Amino acid sequence: MLEPLEATRVIARPAALDAVRVSPGTLLMRLALDDALVIGGDVQVDDPFAIVVPDSGWVAWRFGEDQLREALVRLCAFEIHAGLNQGMVAGLPAKIWIDGDRSLVIVAAAYAAEFEERFR
Amino acid sequence: MAVALLRQGIHPRGGGCICLGGDCPNCVVEVDGVAYVRSCQVAARPALEVARQTDTPRLPDESRPLETELRTAFADVVVVGQGESGLAAARDADGTVISFDAHRGEEAIGLYAGPTVVAKTPAGMVSVQCSRVVVATGAAEEQPICPGSELDGIFTKRAAESLRAAGIDLGDAVTIDEQPQRFEGSGRVEAVVTAAGDRIAASTVVVDLGLHPRSGLLRMGQGLEVEVVGDAALTDSLPPPPTEGVVCPCSDVTVSDLEAVWDRGFREMELLKRATLAGTGTCQGGVCLPHLRSYLAAKGVSTPAPFTARPLTRQATIGEVAAGYDLPPFRRTALHDEHLRLGATMDRFGAWWRPWRYPDPEAEYWSVRERVSLGDVSTLGKMEISGPDVVALLEKLYPCRVADLKDGQVRYALLLDERGYVLDDGLICRLSEHRFYLTFTSGGASFAEMWVRDWAETFDLDVRILDRTMSLGAINVTGPLARELLRRGGVDSPPAYLAHVDAAVFGVECRIVRLSFTGEVSFELHHPFSDSVELWRRLEEAGADLGSYPHGLDALFTLRLEKGHFIVGMDSEYDSTPRRLGLEWAARLSKPDFVGKQALLRTNRLPLNKRLLGWEMDGPAPIEGAILWQVATPVGQVTSARYSPVLAKTVMLGWLRSDPAEPEGISCDGRPVRHASHPFYDPDGARARA
Numbered sequence: 001m002l003e004p005l006e007a008t009r010v011i012a013r014p015a016a017l018d019a020v021r022v023s024p025g026t027l028l029m030r031l032a033l034d035d036a037l038v039i040g041g042d043v044q045v046d047d048p049f050a051i052v053v054p055d056s057g058w059v060a061w062r063f064g065e066d067q068l069r070e071a072l073v074r075l076c077a078f079e080i081h082a083g084l085n086q087g088m089v090a091g092l093p094a095k096i097w098i099d100g101d102r103s104l105v106i107v108a109a110a111y112a113a114e115f116e117e118r119f120r
Numbered sequence: 121m122a123v124a125l126l127r128q129g130i131h132p133r134g135g136g137c138i139c140l141g142g143d144c145p146n147c148v149v150e151v152d153g154v155a156y157v158r159s160c161q162v163a164a165r166p167a168l169e170v171a172r173q174t175d176t177p178r179l180p181d182e183s184r185p186l187e188t189e190l191r192t193a194f195a196d197v198v199v200v201g202q203g204e205s206g207l208a209a210a211r212d213a214d215g216t217v218i219s220f221d222a223h224r225g226e227e228a229i230g231l232y233a234g235p236t237v238v239a240k241t242p243a244g245m246v247s248v249q250c251s252r253v254v255v256a257t258g259a260a261e262e263q264p265i266c267p268g269s270e271l272d273g274i275f276t277k278r279a280a281e282s283l284r285a286a287g288i289d290l291g292d293a294v295t296i297d298e299q300p301q302r303f304e305g306s307g308r309v310e311a312v313v314t315a316a317g318d319r320i321a322a323s324t325v326v327v328d329l330g331l332h333p334r335s336g337l338l339r340m341g342q343g344l345e346v347e348v349v350g351d352a353a354l355t356d357s358l359p360p361p362p363t364e365g366v367v368c369p370c371s372d373v374t375v376s377d378l379e380a381v382w383d384r385g386f387r388e389m390e391l392l393k394r395a396t397l398a399g400t401g402t403c404q405g406g407v408c409l410p411h412l413r414s415y416l417a418a419k420g421v422s423t424p425a426p427f428t429a430r431p432l433t434r435q436a437t438i439g440e441v442a443a444g445y446d447l448p449p450f451r452r453t454a455l456h457d458e459h460l461r462l463g464a465t466m467d468r469f470g471a472w473w474r475p476w477r478y479p480d481p482e483a484e485y486w487s488v489r490e491r492v493s494l495g496d497v498s499t500l501g502k503m504e505i506s507g508p509d510v511v512a513l514l515e516k517l518y519p520c521r522v523a524d525l526k527d528g529q530v531r532y533a534l535l536l537d538e539r540g541y542v543l544d545d546g547l548i549c550r551l552s553e554h555r556f557y558l559t560f561t562s563g564g565a566s567f568a569e570m571w572v573r574d575w576a577e578t579f580d581l582d583v584r585i586l587d588r589t590m591s592l593g594a595i596n597v598t599g600p601l602a603r604e605l606l607r608r609g610g611v612d613s614p615p616a617y618l619a620h621v622d623a624a625v626f627g628v629e630c631r632i633v634r635l636s637f638t639g640e641v642s643f644e645l646h647h648p649f650s651d652s653v654e655l656w657r658r659l660e661e662a663g664a665d666l667g668s669y670p671h672g673l674d675a676l677f678t679l680r681l682e683k684g685h686f687i688v689g690m691d692s693e694y695d696s697t698p699r700r701l702g703l704e705w706a707a708r709l710s711k712p713d714f715v716g717k718q719a720l721l722r723t724n725r726l727p728l729n730k731r732l733l734g735w736e737m738d739g740p741a742p743i744e745g746a747i748l749w750q751v752a753t754p755v756g757q758v759t760s761a762r763y764s765p766v767l768a769k770t771v772m773l774g775w776l777r778s779d780p781a782e783p784e785g786i787s788c789d790g791r792p793v794r795h796a797s798h799p800f801y802d803p804d805g806a807r808a809r810a
Contacts, residue, residue, distance in 0.1 A: 012584060034585075049508060053504065055591045091445075109649055110453065110454075111449055114451075118446065
């Protein structure tokens with residue numbers, strides 16, 4: 001169910017992240033004012049002190065809308081909306097990205113096994 | 121179900137006034153093995169197994185599933201109760217509305233901050249997060265409190281109407297509209313003596329004594345966005361004070377019981393409740409609350425307020441209470457399956473599963489001391505931090521000097537709180553002028569980011585902070601042959617002691633950090649999480665002919681203790697200062713400022729009333745936590761104790777709490793203990809620095 005996710009983590013000034021540039025097709029999730037997770041593309045940020053590092057500490061589950069409703073809603077402690085959702089899913093910290101037909105659940109790889117066990 | 125039972129001439133509980141409104145305990149039964157079920161709130165259907173409630177209800181057996189589903193829902197408004205006022209409230213509300221109707225078996229049992237309403241429903245538990253709650257729970261009928269109220273054949277007015285509507289003949293029913301003096305009869309009521317003293321023979325008595333608002337949820341929601349409508353908003357008038365009989369039928373509390381606790385000085389509502397348990401049972405005060413208030417009012421207590429309402433308003437099974445609750449998760453390093461493959465016994469430490477022991481504990485230990493060994497240290501806290509003010513921040517955070525670190529250098533550091541107590545320890549690695557890599561203990565990792573961010577904001581310093589604990593793995597390559605193993609991995613110039621370099625090991629990009637927790641040459645290889653398995657296997661293969669064997673936590677605890685390294689939280693206590701730990705050198709009091717400095721300056725002037733010292737003894741290690749005695753006086757306790765294979769004696773760390781001039785004449789576990797300086801093993805550190 002869960003697959004390794006190769007991503008880039010960008011920590012920068014909030015203003016620099018507001019103006020971040022990514023290549024076409026890149027998915028950028030703004031996790032916090034100073035924190036972004038970038039999947040599948042290049043990223044340029046105008047902050048000489050930015051921390052931009054590869055981040056393989058995540059796994060992702062790609063799913064369709066029906067699966068979302070069936071499997072996720074009952075396990076989420078928060079209301080899911082389009083875009084980035086962050087909160088506890090089945091008692092584990094998770095991120096849910098909803099964008100039309102491109103939706104995924106992201107959890108730290110250290111929680112991957114536990115996440116799958118709780119989803120069974 | 122209550123109606124069905126009464127139709128058969130069966131009083132669900134054997135006696136007591138029936139209300140059919142869910143407000144009293146007088147119809148509770150066991151349904152399908154679940155105790156404390158109000159039969160008036162359950163729809164009868166074929167094959168339900170109903171049994172009379174006993175004083176010791178049986179526990180559920182394996183035939184009944186314990187798990188209950190929890191559904192989380194969201195709405196603008198939640199309306200509890202679907203009588204006339206509840207329906208109107210739901211109809212008129214703006215936004216999305218979720219309603220609960222007790223007649224459909226949907227009972228709101230708790231109101232929490234948010235507001236969040238938790239309800240039992242036939243489909244399972246529901247938790248609704250909303251903006252506003254409307255309580256439309258109506259009013260409960262007052263129950264008779266007098267001798268004989270436990271007899272069969274007594275009904276409230278609404279219950280009588282429902283039973284008649286259901287075609288049940290109540291016979292020569294008599295209706296009274298005042299609290300009676302008593303009911304008479306044996307098993308079933310035969311007569312009622314009214315307040316005026318008239319004795320009326322009747323096999324059924326209907327009581328029409330007035331209404332009291334069902335205010336439990338409203339009181340539970342004090343301070344929240346809760347509105348009350350309909351009869352639930354009625355002004356509550358007090359009944360006549362009870363003089364005799366059972367006030368609380370759930371807990372069998374009588375007026376005599378109230379008198380007894382009043383005489384003992386329990387003269388407030390909450391005290392009356394706690395002393396008698398009135399109001400703590402099945403109906404949560406549905407029957408007794410008005411009478412308790414009236415009792416106190418008659419005693420001169422002015423307007424006694426109802427006692428505090430807390431969830432749950434209804435009995436719930438363990439499965440219902442636990443619905444949706446998940447145990448705290450334990451993280452797995454990327455090497456979890458490798459440890460299992462190697463036969464490790466895994467255990468939970470901190471937030472992680474970690475290998476405690478592999479199949480050959482002796483090999484774990486001696487491979488570190490004599491050859492080379494791999495240890496999974498991925499659980500260490502890891503943080504990257506940069507910014508124009510990074511040095512200023514770290515100088516304030518750490519009690520050691522930071523600014524003088526050169527690129528590529530590593531420094532061991534304590535982390536202190538404002539009181540000068542040791543919070544954590546770890547390493548400071550300088551990557552460049554404005555960029556550092558920090559490590560923390562496995563237990564301190566989750567706390568570290570909050571701590572660093574908090575102080576950065578407090579000092580208004582411009583830094584970027586990234587917790588990399590879960591995105592990086594780390595493998596400790598340790599032992600006299602560690603350098604050779606790294607050479608085979610392609611590292612010809614490994615870092616010197618207390619230095620770090622970035623280099624590829626077997627093709628995996630690593631940050632190689634040189635220090636030593638085991639007392640031997642050690643290189644921590646910090647690397648991407650996704651490369652952990654590949655790196656571990658390559659190291660394992662390349663080290664096979666070097667006698668490599670992995671080591672787990674059990675061996676590590678012995679190895680580090682031989683070196684006298686303390687573990688935060690294991691050997692240190694909440695008030696451990698560097699001085700008490702014997703680590704004064706780690707706090708540079710000559711620095712202009714750092715978190716905890718003022719506290720250290722103050723406490724350093726006080727007498728040293730406890731110290732963490734090294735100890736040794738012959739024979740096996742005592743249990744950790746064992747008392748240190750000076751003759752017959754307890755003077756401290758052991759925090760870590762291991763038998764050292766290389767030293768052939770037991771070595772320990774332990775607190776000496778009292779203030780003997782010399783730590784002499786100490787015993788532990790009935791054997792003499794000698795104070796010993798530590799490190800016990802390789803005291804000058806030649807092996808680690810080799």
